[in-house]
Amino acid sequence: MSDPKLTNPLEYLLGYQLRRASAVMMADLGTALSQHDMRPAEASILMVVDANPGCTQSDVGRTLGVKRTNMVPLIAALMKADLIERSAVDGRSQALRIKPEGEALVAQVKATVAAHEERFQSLLESAELLSVTTSLRTLREEGAPEL
Amino acid sequence: MSDPKLTNPLEYLLGYQLRRASAVMMADLGTALSQHDMRPAEASILMVVDANPGCTQSDVGRTLGVKRTNMVPLIAALMKADLIERSAVDGRSQALRIKPEGEALVAQVKATVAAHEERFQSLLESAELLSVTTSLRTLREEGAPEL
DNA sequence: TATTGTTATACTCTATAACTATA
DNA sequence: TATAGTTATAGAGTATAACAATA
Numbered sequence: 001m002s003d004p005k006l007t008n009p010l011e012y013l014l015g016y017q018l019r020r021a022s023a024v025m026m027a028d029l030g031t032a033l034s035q036h037d038m039r040p041a042e043a044s045i046l047m048v049v050d051a052n053p054g055c056t057q058s059d060v061g062r063t064l065g066v067k068r069t070n071m072v073p074l075i076a077a078l079m080k081a082d083l084i085e086r087s088a089v090d091g092r093s094q095a096l097r098i099k100p101e102g103e104a105l106v107a108q109v110k111a112t113v114a115a116h117e118e119r120f121q122s123l124l125e126s127a128e129l130l131s132v133t134t135s136l137r138t139l140r141e142e143g144a145p146e147l
Numbered sequence: 148m149s150d151p152k153l154t155n156p157l158e159y160l161l162g163y164q165l166r167r168a169s170a171v172m173m174a175d176l177g178t179a180l181s182q183h184d185m186r187p188a189e190a191s192i193l194m195v196v197d198a199n200p201g202c203t204q205s206d207v208g209r210t211l212g213v214k215r216t217n218m219v220p221l222i223a224a225l226m227k228a229d230l231i232e233r234s235a236v237d238g239r240s241q242a243l244r245i246k247p248e249g250e251a252l253v254a255q256v257k258a259t260v261a262a263h264e265e266r267f268q269s270l271l272e273s274a275e276l277l278s279v280t281t282s283l284r285t286l287r288e289e290g291a292p293e294l
Numbered sequence: 295t296a297t298t299g300t301t302a303t304a305c306t307c308t309a310t311a312a313c314t315a316t317a
Numbered sequence: 318t319a320t321a322g323t324t325a326t327a328g329a330g331t332a333t334a335a336c337a338a339t340a
Binding site for chain 2: 113
């Protein structure tokens with residue numbers, strides 16, 4: 001082999017650590033959600049609709065940072081899976097709700113996400129966890145370009 | 148409008164905050180690097196090769212968590228841009244080095260990355276910054292599936 | 295047998311531009 | 318004019334499977 005251990009100049013970069021840690025958690029979440037044939041983006045939409053019955057898909061997109069145009073196929077997939085339903089608010093907006101038939105799966109998805117979270121949160125001291133989530137929120141809010 | 152502010156049940160999830168904060172920093176880095184016609188993945192490879200002259204692309208991939216198969220087009224782009232060069236180590240491995248003509252751009256890229264980092268690190272207290280980077284490393288190392 | 299580099303391919307997520315219909 | 322939803326499309330990034338050449 002050429003050299004199994006290289007020096008990594010990115011190791012002390014905040015953006016790099018964020019990227020790698022996020023990738024680890026996303027991969028784990030993706031694996032965990034695959035048992036429900038669900039992608040992380042779909043699960044997050046499902047959870048927001050569940051917490052905000054009657055919201056529109058544009059509302060959900062703004063909340064999660066997903067563009068309207070990219071919400072379309074995600075909502076379509078959830079409709080096709082009979083997990084959510086739409087009802088017209090006015091001529092252009094449609095209220096989203098979890099379908100009664102979807103409630104059970106939504107509950108399972110929430111439990112899967114909670115277990116995944118617990119697995120990673122338990123790797124940190126509670127003080128560190130608080131510090132991290134606070135800092136991440138700061139980076140997101142202060143560092144984000146104004147919508 | 149339907150409702151500009153929804154309740155977001157993901158707000159207290161570590162994975163979600165990680166995902167959003169990482170997206171903010173990656174978007175900013177992407178914008179900053181576009182002045183050099185460079186993508187974040189390419190810049191990270193350039194920095195690793197710069198710090199480890201003579202390493203192979205498989206070495207770089209292992210260091211950055213990029214699969215061999217996905218290294219191919221990235222290395223090809225850097226070769227096409229005349230930023231790196233290859234020399235045969237043996238019949239199957241090739242040593243990578245920054246081309247003399249590429250040194251100036253590599254220096255600019257490193258400065259751009261450093262400025263981007265400083266912009267975000269300055270949003271956090273130094274104690275918080277240390278806590279965050281330590282925690283992120285823990286999540287990555289303890290939470291990653293064994294390669 | 296294991297590793298390097300490669301091709302081909304597919305999936306997930308994100309991005310822009312442009313259109314319609316409604317408010 | 319601004320907003321909601323849509324289509325079409327492109328681009329990153331990541332994934333698997335398979336192969337040839339070499340160690």
